[in-house]
Amino acid sequence: MEVRVAGVRKEFSRFPALHNISLDIRSGELIALLGPSGSGKTTLLRLIAGLETPTEGTIYFGDEDASHKTVQERNVGFVFQHYALFRHMTVAENIGFGLKVRRRAIRPSKQEINRRALELLDLVQLKGLEKRYPAQLSGGQRQRVALARALAIEPRVLLLDEPFGALDALVRKELRRWLREIHDKTGHTTVFVTHDQDEALELADRVVVMSQGRIEQIGTPDEIYDNPNSPFVYGFIGESSALPVRVEKGEVWLADRTIGLKATDVPDGDAQLFFRPHDVDLLGDCGGCLVGTVITSRRSGAKRRVELEIGGARNRVEIEIPADHPATDKSRLAFRPRYWKVFAKNG
Ligand SMILES: Nc1ncnc2c1ncn2[C@@H]1O[C@H](COP(=O)(O)OP(=O)(O)OP(=O)(O)O)[C@@H](O)[C@H]1O
Ligand SMILES: [Mg+2]
Incomplete structure (x- = not known):
């Protein structure tokens, strides 16, 4: 099922929680909301579910306007961070619950519900x-049951x-792979909320x-x-270093010197100049490049991370250098980013 969010605004007693959100979710896609x-x-997810109605704008399921349809009418399945299972019901009863409470005309038989519960239990291992x-x-097993329960109603959108927020890092990692496998097997359109960038990048289409x-x-x-389109995204996804610079006729300047980088598309x-600490080339002495003084240095896996002060105490960046590099505190290092991006201050 395709889901289209068109110009949606959501206010809670005049507080704007969502401004002007437009998003096309393709059928069968696994999409992550990260932030x-x-x-x-969560507000966006609840709007798609039908647990909230938009203040403005429309939510389409396929071609139909679903903005004012109920959760049941939309036939969505969901799992929350702490989605409590029914304590007095067995695992199989929990999974079959959504089918059991259907009105009689569309309710499967008891045997059929049980058969499906066992099939789903197999799917979630x-x-x-x-x-x-x-x-x-265990916590991880409970979340798998919650997912099986969400899948039992054969939702149009999941x-x-x-869903793994409350679990420890190792279990999360395992469940994330497992969720991707389940998604590929079942082909549901899935919207997944996380504030963990690794989870989003590894899992989502x-x-x-x-x-x-x-x-x-x-x-x-x-x-x-590889191509963040704003300072926010550059800073939020992956590691980044930033420096305040100036652009003049397509040339990038730091204080009173050029640094050998071009930014012809920037006014x-x-x-602001952004680059990733591992995307730099160390240079000998240079005419146009970045030169900084080592402030701190620490081992980081196979590499060494150094913090450099560049042309003034307020400008600090991190770069990665080989572990056996002879630089020590106060050493001067010259380098140039291999990949970088410049964003106009007010753009
Ligand atoms: N029912 C509500 N009444 C008033 N304000 C709300 C309500 N629900 C959410 N908000 C506000 O809307 C904004 C967005 O909240 P939301 O829960 O969607 O954030 P989130 O991205 O899911 O955050 P988190 O990662 O902490 O779960 C927040 O400022 C929140 O305080
Ligand atoms: Mg939330």
């Missing part, structure tokens, strides 16, 4: 646990709000980066990582 706390991820109660499961109720960028994980004036 810091309070950026509007919990075969044999159907008679257990939620209290007898909505997941930080496309990532929607949100900030302060707005969409900053939509793209594949590669597009988002003259104050700007």
